[in-house]
Structure formats: structure tokens, C-alpha cells
Amino acid sequence: MNKEVTVDKALIKYQQINNVVIVTASIACAVAFFFTFHYFSNELIFFLVVCIYVFLFAACVAGFPTFNIWKFWAFSRVGNVHELKKRLILLGHVSEENIFFKKIENSTENDKKYRKIRLKFAQEDIFVDDEAIPEETLVYYSKTISIMIIVLMLPLFTLGILLLLFAIDELPIVAVFGIFFLIGAVVLGYFFGYKKLINRKPQLTLNNKGISTKKKGFHKWEEIERCVIVTGNIGLLKYTHSRGHENVAIKELNIKNNGIKLSKLLMVYRERNKLQNNRR
Numbered sequence: 001m002n003k004e005v006t007v008d009k010a011l012i013k014y015q016q017i018n019n020v021v022i023v024t025a026s027i028a029c030a031v032a033f034f035f036t037f038h039y040f041s042n043e044l045i046f047f048l049v050v051c052i053y054v055f056l057f058a059a060c061v062a063g064f065p066t067f068n069i070w071k072f073w074a075f076s077r078v079g080n081v082h083e084l085k086k087r088l089i090l091l092g093h094v095s096e097e098n099i100f101f102k103k104i105e106n107s108t109e110n111d112k113k114y115r116k117i118r119l120k121f122a123q124e125d126i127f128v129d130d131e132a133i134p135e136e137t138l139v140y141y142s143k144t145i146s147i148m149i150i151v152l153m154l155p156l157f158t159l160g161i162l163l164l165l166f167a168i169d170e171l172p173i174v175a176v177f178g179i180f181f182l183i184g185a186v187v188l189g190y191f192f193g194y195k196k197l198i199n200r201k202p203q204l205t206l207n208n209k210g211i212s213t214k215k216k217g218f219h220k221w222e223e224i225e226r227c228v229i230v231t232g233n234i235g236l237l238k239y240t241h242s243r244g245h246e247n248v249a250i251k252e253l254n255i256k257n258n259g260i261k262l263s264k265l266l267m268v269y270r271e272r273n274k275l276q277n278n279r280r
């Protein structure tokens with residue numbers, strides 16, 4: 001019998017596997033590109049081969065091979081398949097109309113791997129609250145990221161000073177670069193590092209009533225129609241409501257696991273809100 005895993009562990013496993021696939025694909029493409037450049041002198045053949053490399057790399061980055069393998073493992077091992085589906089939709093990995101769910105719905109006796117999952121979906125979707133999640137969660141700017149930005153600006157600041165000290169008399173143009181580096185390091189370090197480091201006001205507030213942001217204000221769960229978390233280099237929480245839509249930058253906030261924790265909070269608070277409204 002397969003050992004059951006939690007939804008969080010399943011999502012973290014996908015993230016880990018996908019990272020390994022991307023790194024491996026990057027190294028493989030770099031090596032293949034080197035040998036292609038070395039052995040193919042024909043420009044047309046070289047261009048076609050490079051296009052194939054780019055396509056394969058894009059497919060790996062998009063996570064298609066990884067996701068297709070992981071889906072069966074995750075939905076077979078996770079106890080609450082309804083929660084896993086909701087979290088995947090929140091993370092933008094699938095939609096309600098995904099072909100994987102259609103295959104589950106249309107599975108027959110012969111489609112054993114799909115049918116086993118369909119039987120799990122046939123069970124009632126019962127919300128199990130997580131007592132570890134408080135009534136309200138305040139999300140701030142990440143101190144770690146702010147400190148890293150300040151530290152990264154120090155070499156640029158030092159370089160600017162050195163260029164000013166050693167080149168201002170003989171090479172005025174170098175001194176101009178020194179001033180540019182110096183000002184750039186100060187501006188970037190202040191606005192993206194120090195200013196956010198000392199800012200202790202919550203940038204995102206989540207509770208049983210809804211979502212509140214410093215810039216966009218408060219929106220009730222009843223108003224919010226759809227939430228999607230865009231992870232990676234962008235880092236956004238996107239949601240639509242009765243008055244429009246909002247994009248909240250989350251990359252520099254102290255949300256761990258690249259959106260996994262945030263998807264848990266969004267699901268729990270929304271479900272708590274539904275329970276409270278049903279009791280009234």
C-alpha cells in the first residue's frame with residue numbers, strides 16, 4: 001500500500017523535482033550547444049538544431065514532463081485530492097478544465113490509474129481546518145531579501161569610491177563611471193534594501209473576512225472571484241473582484257516555499273469564511 005503524503009509535501013516535491021529538471025536541462029543544453037557549434041559548420045543546420053534545443057529547454061522550464069509524471073503520483077498518494085486540486089488552481093498549475101481532470105471524470109473500469117483517483121474525488125469534499133493557522137496573518141517585507149540587496153550594493157559602492165579616488169585626475173571619464181556606480185548603489189540600496197528593511201507595516205493581511213493590502217485596501221472573500229499565485233521571477237498574487245482586479249507583488253515578502261504557504265493560507269481563510277456564513 002502506498003504511503004499517504006500531505007498536500008504540502010506533494011507540492012514541495014513537485015517544486016524540488018522541477019528545479020532539478022530545469023538545472024539538468026540547462027546544463028544539457030549548454031553542453032549540446034557547444035558540441036553543435038563545434039561540429040556543424042552549416043549555418044542552416046546549426047540554426048535548426050539550436051531551435052530544437054530552445055524548444056526542449058522551454059518544455060522543461062514549463063514543467064510539462066515533470067508535471068505529467070508528478071500528477072499521478074500526487075493524486076494517488078494525497079488523501080485530500082479536493083484540496084490538492086484547489087491548491088494547484090491557486091498556484092496556476094492547472095485550470096478547472098484541465099485534460100487530466102477530464103480523463104478522471106471519463107475513466108472506466110479499464111482505466112485503472114484514472115479510476116482509482118476518480119473514486120477518491122467521489123468522496124465528499126470536507127474542509128479540515130488547520131489549527132496552526134491563526135485568525136489573521138500579517139505578511140511583511142522579507143528582512144533577508146532586504147539585507148541581501150544592501151550587501152550586493154556594497155561592492156558597487158566600493159567600486160564607485162575606488163574609481164573616484166584613483167581616476168579623477170588622469171581619466172575624468174572613469175570618474176564619471178565612479179559617480180554613476182556610487183549613486184546607483186546608494187539609490188538601489190536605499191529604496192530596495194534599507195527602506196524595506198525598516199518598513200514594519202504589513203504589506204498583505206489575510207484573515208477569515210478577506211484580503212487587505214497596503215496599496216489596494218480591503219476586499220471581502222464574497223467579492224473575490226478568483227485568485228492565482230504567479231511564482232518564479234515575477235512573484236504576484238492576482239485576484240479579481242466585483243470592482244476590478246489586483247496584482248500584489250509577493251516576491252519580496254516573507255512568504256516561504258515560493259507560493260506554497262500562501263496557497264494554503266488563501267484556501268484555509270476562504271473555507272473558514274464559507275463555514276462562518278453557512279452558520280448564520
